[in-house]
Amino acid sequence: MKRNMIRTGALLLALNLTAAFPAAANSIVAGATAPAFQLSSAGGGALSLADLKGQVVLINFWASWCGPCRQEMPVLEQLYKKYKAGGFTLLGVNVEPKSADAASFLQSTPVSFPIVFDADSHVSKLYEVSGMPSTVIVDRKGTVRYVHHGYKPGEESEYLDQIRTLMRE
Amino acid sequence: MTKSRTVSLVLSAPLAALLLAGCSSVEPWVKPYEREHLADPIMSFDRDPVSSTYLDHVFEVREGARGATGGVGGGCGCN
Numbered sequence: 185m186k187r188n189m190i191r192t193g194a195l196l197l198a199l200n201l202t203a204a205f206p207a208a209a210n211s212i213v214a215g216a217t218a219p220a221f222q223l224s225s226a227g228g229g230a231l232s233l234a235d236l237k238g239q240v241v242l243i244n245f246w247a248s249w250c251g252p253c254r255q256e257m258p259v260l261e262q263l264y265k266k267y268k269a270g271g272f273t274l275l276g277v278n279v280e281p282k283s284a285d286a287a288s289f290l291q292s293t294p295v296s297f298p299i300v301f302d303a304d305s306h307v308s309k310l311y312e313v314s315g316m317p318s319t320v321i322v323d324r325k326g327t328v329r330y331v332h333h334g335y336k337p338g339e340e341s342e343y344l345d346q347i348r349t350l351m352r353e
Numbered sequence: 354m355t356k357s358r359t360v361s362l363v364l365s366a367p368l369a370a371l372l373l374a375g376c377s378s379v380e381p382w383v384k385p386y387e388r389e390h391l392a393d394p395i396m397s398f399d400r401d402p403v404s405s406t407y408l409d410h411v412f413e414v415r416e417g418a419r420g421a422t423g424g425v426g427g428g429c430g431c432n
Contacts (some may be wrong), residue, residue: 245386245388249388249389249392249393250392279386281389305386305387308384309384311386313385314385315385316385316386318385
């Protein structure tokens with residue numbers, strides 16, 4: 185009885201220690217190279233991060249079920265329209281397994297920046313998305329410079345400052 | 354194993370896991386981008402948070418003296 189308990193306890197301890205890593209809320213660090221990916225886009229065809237090299241890219245991980253993401257969309261649209269001409273682009277990565285929900289949201293709230301669908305979440309895992317929405321700002325050379333988790337109204341001023349800094353480089 | 358030994362082992366294993374794991378990891382950890390079903394309004398605790406705050410407050414006021422909400426409340430000779 186006692187031997188069984190000790191054995192079970194040791195096994196559970198080992199399992200819990202190895203399982204600790206997935207739950208650790210680490211995320212992509214500024215200064216790392218942005219992992220390359222290619223996803224199918226809303227307009228048909230595939231879009232990869234390598235296509236956008238040379239521009240400042242803001243990658244926004246969003247979903248239609250996430251309130252702050254929906255709040256953020258018009259804000260991002262304004263940002264895109266304003267700085268599109270200066271070498272800035274925005275990439276919306278939709279993380280939903282059922283792309284139909286995202287498509288219906290986009291019909292009601294159309295955006296002009298490219299949207300790609302990450303239905304199997306492999307890009308979300310690659311970028312270690314640890315909050316919804318997540319925003320990763322990548323500079324012209326493809327290095328991750330700023331990471332934001334979550335969205336509160338008013339945070340777009342931070343995005344503006346950071347994008348302007350990167351566009352001046 | 355006898356039935357009582359099985360039962361006590363089954364009960365002690367999760368307890369041991371809790372004690373050993375502490376707060377290091379919550380399993381299963383649902384990734385933020387997988388929380389689609391958790392975000393459904395039906396999965397929230399309160400249907401109407403304002404109303405339930407009010408009703409909880411009323412309940413506390415009414416029954417708090419007898420320790421309704423689990424805290425030590427009231428001052429009428431409660432133990």
